[in-house]
Amino acid sequence: MRIVNTKEISDTVYKMALHAGVNLTPSCMKALNEARETEDGAAAKFALETLLQNAGVAAEKSMPVCQDTGMAVVILEIGQEVFLEGGLLRDAVNDGVRRAYKDGYFRKSVCNPITRVNTGDNTPAVIHTEIVAGDKIKITYLPKGFGSENMSRLYMLKPAQGVEGIISAIVETVKFAGSRPCPPVYVGVGIGGSFDTCAYLAKKAITREVGTKNPDAEVAKIEAEALKRINALGIGCQGFHGRTTALGVSCEWAPTHIAGLPVAVNIQCHCVRCEKEII
């Protein structure tokens, strides 16, 4: 058994949140650079150049790369040999988020869904916990903007629709979203599970580095074919028409019921901000 004080989790979340609000992931930067190199549409190229310039300004001045500093999504994979001491885990995570959004001069974007009154400190965070093997805690921190989140969809397909149905659902979601979610997007897809786990898988998929493949060859084929069809749509950066509508498609899967084929498509904008730490 290993003892971890929740204060350490709070401080780690704080540092991750501060860094994530300002910096794109290296794999996202690489994908944006490649998109700029291959783009021949004038307006889309101008937009891609502006985005890369913006990433530089954000890092240099230590200011948020995008003003939508998002809802804080925190995935905690907790080794079952860990004993947590100190305050409540949930409070520790929210405390880290609260401090980071204040000290980082980030926008507080969380509100009551009915009254629309802002909570004022960007909490509560969306917290997922998984109990895994070992005595470590893996923290994944994803500030999720809602221009792209709003364009996400969940399909309950029929098993007969199969792989073609899955790919069509992914492409249809991106096509419908058009210019609105800040393309080029990064598409996270959940395949299988139940209504709720499918959406969670889609969210986990966008925490994967841009450009990585699912280790399952059949799933990797779906990723590649969906990306090809999405980029053939020609929506382009900001919807200005161009070669790159998506930086990548990332699928995660889980077993499902014999009667169903859930597919969740979670859209991430081109500002891929994600941090991973192990305590």
Place this chain on the structure above:
Amino acid sequence: MIKLTLPLDKKTVKSLKAGDSVLISGTIMTARDCAHKRIFEYIKEGKKLPFDLKDAIIYYAGPCPAKPGMASGSCGPTTSARMDSFAPTLLDMGLGGMIGKGEMSDEVREAIKRNTGVYFAAIGGAGALYGNAIKKSECIAFADLFSEAVYRLEVVDFPAVVAYDCDGNSIY
């Protein structure tokens, strides 16, 4: 690249074509979801708005707080389509145009044509860059809405693309 100084006269607006890249300098004001809801409550109740809409440019944005010594925090555009139901009325009331990101409805395009207005697309996600193009920021209404309040911004060389021109053309 076309340099524009606000306010825009109708002759300048007529010269702009969808797809033109522009650098905007002058005064704009922010308003997004909650501010629009509030503006429409004022209109419904017949109350005078706390700012002048005539020839104004509304920027669909909600900034981050400014760091000490800076005029504004990061301040890129938000998705304009959420303001689709509000924009035609405001254009008919004299609003000069809007800045946001992404497509808007056909009703908005028609209202732009009808009123010789313009809709600019700023580059979504370029929040830090836009924050630095803002030289002065002042909350002029609805301060209780925090980042969703109405801010008057002085901008210099604010990059955008003409998305809808007054002839009804679109970049999308």
